Amino acid sequence: xxxxxxxxxxxxxEGLLMLLQAAGHEVxxxxxxxxxxxxxxATTPADVAILDIRxxxxxxxxxxxxxxxxxxxxxxxxxxxSHYAESHYLMRxxxxxxDSIGYRLKxxxxxxEVLSDTxxxxxxxxxxxxxxxxxxxxxxxRGQKKDEIAALSEREVDxxxxxxxxxxxxxxxxxxxxxPKAIEKNIANIFxxxxxxxxxxxxxxxxxxxxxYLRSQRDGS
Amino acid sequence: MRLEPAARADREGAxxxxxxxxxxxxxxADRPFPTNSNAAPAARDVHAARRHxxxxxxxxxxxxxxxxxxxxxxxxxxxxxxxxLFQHRVPPGEPELRDAVGTLQDELATALQELRDVAAKIxxxxxxxxxxxxxxxNLVERLDAPVRVTAGPERFGAAAxxxxxxxxxxxxxxDAGALPDEVRVTRESDHLxxxxxxxxxxxxxLIRDRAFPLGGSVTGPDVRAAEPxxxxxxxxxxxCE
Numbered sequence: 001x002x003x004x005x006x007x008x009x010x011x012x013x014e015g016l017l018m019l020l021q022a023a024g025h026e027v028x029x030x031x032x033x034x035x036x037x038x039x040x041x042a043t044t045p046a047d048v049a050i051l052d053i054r055x056x057x058x059x060x061x062x063x064x065x066x067x068x069x070x071x072x073x074x075x076x077x078x079x080x081x082s083h084y085a086e087s088h089y090l091m092r093x094x095x096x097x098x099d100s101i102g103y104r105l106k107x108x109x110x111x112x113e114v115l116s117d118t119x120x121x122x123x124x125x126x127x128x129x130x131x132x133x134x135x136x137x138x139x140x141x142r143g144q145k146k147d148e149i150a151a152l153s154e155r156e157v158d159x160x161x162x163x164x165x166x167x168x169x170x171x172x173x174x175x176x177x178x179x180p181k182a183i184e185k186n187i188a189n190i191f192x193x194x195x196x197x198x199x200x201x202x203x204x205x206x207x208x209x210x211x212x213y214l215r216s217q218r219d220g221s
Numbered sequence: 222m223r224l225e226p227a228a229r230a231d232r233e234g235a236x237x238x239x240x241x242x243x244x245x246x247x248x249x250a251d252r253p254f255p256t257n258s259n260a261a262p263a264a265r266d267v268h269a270a271r272r273h274x275x276x277x278x279x280x281x282x283x284x285x286x287x288x289x290x291x292x293x294x295x296x297x298x299x300x301x302x303x304x305x306l307f308q309h310r311v312p313p314g315e316p317e318l319r320d321a322v323g324t325l326q327d328e329l330a331t332a333l334q335e336l337r338d339v340a341a342k343i344x345x346x347x348x349x350x351x352x353x354x355x356x357x358x359n360l361v362e363r364l365d366a367p368v369r370v371t372a373g374p375e376r377f378g379a380a381a382x383x384x385x386x387x388x389x390x391x392x393x394x395x396d397a398g399a400l401p402d403e404v405r406v407t408r409e410s411d412h413l414x415x416x417x418x419x420x421x422x423x424x425x426x427l428i429r430d431r432a433f434p435l436g437g438s439v440t441g442p443d444v445r446a447a448e449p450x451x452x453x454x455x456x457x458x459x460x461c462e
Contacts, residue, residue, distance in 0.1 A: 012295060015302030022309045054350070059350060060350075083333075084346060086347055086355075088355040088358070088359060105330075106298040107298045108330065110301035110302045110326055111305040111326070112309045
């Protein structure tokens with residue numbers, strides 16, 4: 001796999017570079033910050049970019065860089081590494097994309113097997129979330145969340161599932177062979193039933209709805 | 222929690238690199254304690270000196286937290302990677318050695334988690350990096366507390382944000398039964414304003430303890446109006462840095 005890497009901590013960057021090479025990956029770009037990585041990637045294609053969340057450009061260079069990369073190369077997988085596993089950052093990451101994306105703790109990708117498995121799943125289009133964070137999300141007030149999903153109609157669950165796949169309203173409409181207007185109505189109902197209040201932006205509510213769906217999926221499995 | 226030694230070191234040491242503005246900016250509103258021992262200090266000088274001291278303590282906390290992250294934590298994370306490389310090079314016939322390296326990595330992860338727990342008690346990294354809204358949401362999420370947090374992306378300075386965060390964290394930690402219904406964070410000119418509804422008397426006291434040294438004001442809860450539950454609304458105003 002062709003991997004690009006941006007991390008401002010020299011010790012960690014060197015360690016990760018050696019581990020990636022030991023795992024047999026081709027490291028096509030190594031940078032100490034997001035801007036540098038983007039200019040390197042202008043001439044070199046990569047399958048997955050590994051980004052430290054907190055690096056230049058400050059403060060959250062990894063997130064800014066990821067937005068740019070997703071805009072320029074929608075096919076490129078993104079793996080965020082951080083010292084913290086926080087749902088705040090997961091939300092922001094899922095706002096960037098809900099496919100081919102991952103969020104893991106720095107010390108938890110420290111083996112060839114885990115690193116390759118994480119990169120492979122991202123390249124295959126999956127969302128990879130640090131298990132300790134996924135567990136925390138799943139173990140939250142379960143009964144309430146389950147009820148919320150159960151309150152949705154069959155059509156609304158279909159819409160939510162397609163939202164979780166990262167589709168736009170128009171994309172969902174064509175998939176379900178209805179008008180975009182009908183989808184907007186479905187989504188408004190989903191927000192209301194999931195108690196996503198109007199004090200947050202439409203986009204943020206969309207992400208929260210997707211997260212609720214993902215949590216309910218994990219509950220089921 | 223008092224961090225007197227660190228605060229003293231702060232006064233003598235280098236300025237906090239994260240601050241856009243210096244902590245101490247003597248002026249009409251924030252004058253250090255007068256050095257002339259013959260003059261009786263005016264009440265507002267005493268308050269200004271107290272606020273100055275309190276600001277320095279909050280920034281000392283912030284600096285300690287960052288030191289843990291940028292120093293020990295990053296070093297241990299890199300060590301975990303180096304162990305992974307070492308594990309990869311263990312010959313196939315040495316499964317026990319391989320497992321032993323895996324155990325060492327787990328130990329490092331545990332040490333890192335303990336460092337994070339300590340850092341969060343000194344000054345929560347999420348509060349530093351993302352502000353009151355995300356930090357408070359994270360707090361109620363972890364405590365599984367049904368408290369609604371309404372906050373925009375504005376920032377108010379490490380001291381004011383820290384004071385509000387720790388007062389609520391203390392209240393939630395002490396008695397989860399006395400949770401407020403909602404915490405609303407806004408800015409009014411150069412003040413952080415936090416409105417806590419459904420708050421008990423105890424939370425009011427915790428917030429007063431944190432807000433007064435920073436020159437803040439606290440009103441409520443007027444529990445008489447809210448009998449029989451003994452809860453009301455608290456309004457906290459703390460000057461920003």
